[in-house]
Amino acid sequence: xxxxxxxxxxxWQYEGQEDFALREICLKIEESSFTSIIGPNEAGKTTLVSxxxxxxxxxxxxxxxxxxxxxxxxxxxxxELELAKEIGFVFADPEAQFxxxxxxxxxxxxxxxxxxxxxxxxxxxxxVTEMTNIQDLLDKSPFEISGGQKQRxxxxxxxxxxxxxxxxxxxxxxxxxxxxxxxxxxLTTLKEQEAxxxxxxxxxxxxxxxxxxxxxxMADGKVLKSDSPQDFFCDIEPLERLGIAVPHITSFASNLxxxxxxxxxxxxxxxxxxxxCRLILEQRGRE
Amino acid sequence: MTEREVLIEASxxxxxxxxxxxxxxxxxxxxxxxxxxxxxxxxxxxxxTLAKCLTALFKPSLGTVTIEGxxxxxxxxxxxxxxxxxxxxQNPDHQIFNDxxxxxxxxxxxxxxxxxxxxxxxxxxxxxxxxxxxxxxTTHPFFLPKGLRQRVAIASILAMRPHTIFVDxxxxxxxxxxxxxxxxxxxxxxxxxxTIVIITHEMPIVAMYAERVIVMGVGQxxxxxxxxxxxxxxxxxxxxxxxxxQITRFAQxxxxxxxxxxxxxxxxxxxxxxxxxxxxxxxxx
Numbered sequence: 001x002x003x004x005x006x007x008x009x010x011x012w013q014y015e016g017q018e019d020f021a022l023r024e025i026c027l028k029i030e031e032s033s034f035t036s037i038i039g040p041n042e043a044g045k046t047t048l049v050s051x052x053x054x055x056x057x058x059x060x061x062x063x064x065x066x067x068x069x070x071x072x073x074x075x076x077x078x079x080e081l082e083l084a085k086e087i088g089f090v091f092a093d094p095e096a097q098f099x100x101x102x103x104x105x106x107x108x109x110x111x112x113x114x115x116x117x118x119x120x121x122x123x124x125x126x127x128v129t130e131m132t133n134i135q136d137l138l139d140k141s142p143f144e145i146s147g148g149q150k151q152r153x154x155x156x157x158x159x160x161x162x163x164x165x166x167x168x169x170x171x172x173x174x175x176x177x178x179x180x181x182x183x184x185x186x187l188t189t190l191k192e193q194e195a196x197x198x199x200x201x202x203x204x205x206x207x208x209x210x211x212x213x214x215x216x217x218m219a220d221g222k223v224l225k226s227d228s229p230q231d232f233f234c235d236i237e238p239l240e241r242l243g244i245a246v247p248h249i250t251s252f253a254s255n256l257x258x259x260x261x262x263x264x265x266x267x268x269x270x271x272x273x274x275x276x277c278r279l280i281l282e283q284r285g286r287e
Numbered sequence: 288m289t290e291r292e293v294l295i296e297a298s299x300x301x302x303x304x305x306x307x308x309x310x311x312x313x314x315x316x317x318x319x320x321x322x323x324x325x326x327x328x329x330x331x332x333x334x335x336t337l338a339k340c341l342t343a344l345f346k347p348s349l350g351t352v353t354i355e356g357x358x359x360x361x362x363x364x365x366x367x368x369x370x371x372x373x374x375x376x377q378n379p380d381h382q383i384f385n386d387x388x389x390x391x392x393x394x395x396x397x398x399x400x401x402x403x404x405x406x407x408x409x410x411x412x413x414x415x416x417x418x419x420x421x422x423x424x425t426t427h428p429f430f431l432p433k434g435l436r437q438r439v440a441i442a443s444i445l446a447m448r449p450h451t452i453f454v455d456x457x458x459x460x461x462x463x464x465x466x467x468x469x470x471x472x473x474x475x476x477x478x479x480x481x482t483i484v485i486i487t488h489e490m491p492i493v494a495m496y497a498e499r500v501i502v503m504g505v506g507q508x509x510x511x512x513x514x515x516x517x518x519x520x521x522x523x524x525x526x527x528x529x530x531x532x533q534i535t536r537f538a539q540x541x542x543x544x545x546x547x548x549x550x551x552x553x554x555x556x557x558x559x560x561x562x563x564x565x566x567x568x569x570x571x572x
Binding site: 039177245247248252256273274278283 | 461528
């Protein structure tokens with residue numbers, strides 16, 4: 001399958017800044033895949049996804065080198081309408097995105113802007129309210145509900161446009177555990193049921209790694225590593241040195257693997273680890 | 288071990304917000320000197336309200352809170368209480384309002400009328416403890432990165448030399464390294480004798496640092512005990528959407544093999560796992 005996004009030797013420097021915020025970025029993202037972007041704060045993660053969405057260089061001044069291709073076309077040659085239809089984008093702070101008086105209006109706003117028919121709008125509304133479980137919130141003001149509910153509404157308003165590519169920038173960082181779980185559930189459903197290409201910037205590696213087809217590690221404006229989750233965690237020590245919170249279960253199994261007790265692939269969830277570990281404990285493993 | 292001295296005590300504490308929401312119901316709680324406590328529970332469970340009552344930012348609607356013997360409902364105790372407890376807001380920007388780092392840290396000591404010389408000493412002491420270099424004294428706090436702004440917020444509390452420090456969500460919005468940095472700093476303060484209370488959703492952080500956990504749900508204390516005891520009760524924790532750390536949950540899945548249910552870290556799990564491994568130890572097959 002051809003990649004849907006290709007970044008080729010991308011450099012970006014914000015106007016007035018001494019250093020490049022992104023350097024030598026080469027990255028391919030396959031169509032319908034789930035990509036997680038992780039790394040410390042200030043690594044360039046938000047800048048990178050802003051480039052993919054075309055917010056850079058359209059809404060920011062600076063120097064761009066290299067190329068960004070989305071759906072086979074350089075984004076410099078795309079119109080804003082094309083980009084808005086193709087790529088959905090959700091920020092960490094949902095309030096940054098609200099404009100309307102009620103949740104229902106908020107959801108309809110984007111679709112009306114693009115010029116969908118009333119029937120089309122109705123159909124899509126039904127689909128997104130169910131997908132994001134916000135049926136009870138439609139009459140409320142987006143400003144009077146909890147942070148987790150707000151984030152689900154922002155996601156719904158973007159999903160309603162059925163973008164081919166959906167980017168979420170730290171969608172769970174401001175939320176409590178219940179709110180985080182609900183966002184992860186939506187991402188899981190999207191991955192299972194839709195052909196969307198999903199790109200998620202996250203610190204919450206434990207929850208996001210099991211969903212990922214590709215994990216991209218950034219630091220200092222560069223892509224340090226990009227791999228399938230199993231290969232990504234095969235050498236844990238350098239990741240931990242960079243301060244990456246490797247999932248406990250993966251770290252545990254990696255230790256067992258070093259002792260010759262565990263066979264690859266490394267687990268990313270408790271469920272994946274439980275079977276092999278029972279076998280080891282029951283001595284029916286390797287001995 | 289001898290019982291440590293009680294610093295803060297809540298008795299039948301109720302709190303009702305002006306809009307009528309009953310946020311805390313019949314809380315009885317003692318915080319003793321030298322403890323490192325975590326308040327956990329989903330949003331809306333009453334963690335922050337409780338912390339604000341225990342630091343005299345809120346006064347009880349019913350019941351009492353005493354801080355080192357001072358009843359927070361009495362008039363005229365605020366200045367004394369400010370020397371005993373400090374509260375660092377979740378968002379340091381809700382707290383910082385001066386235009387230089389020095390003024391921000393000096394504000395509290397000045398406000399209680401300390402002489403200039405003592406104020407200057409306290410600023411230096413607090414800034415040094417919080418790792419804020421002198422070259423930053425004249426910087427506007429809002430030009431600092433979030434991690435440093437939080438340190439300024441903590442330094443401004445430290446300048447009051449309180450015995451007990453409450454920090455609301457010290458790691459939210461920070462990456463893993465920054466989180467460990469701020470937590471290690473709180474641990475240093477704890478080792479120097481401060482009593483520390485954090486409010487957090489990050490259970491791995493709780494497992495690494497707290498020795499006691501108070502679990503809140505709908506305005507009440509659901510559980511109160513040592514970190515190990517609390518994480519061994521996943522069913523009650525689930526009522527308030529708190530999940531023990533992943534490695535603890537994994538250990539609990541394997542408890543029928545003799546692995547303890549209160550494992551808190553990967554090294555502990557490895558040790559327990561290797562111990563459970565020899566032949567004849569398996570119970571289920």
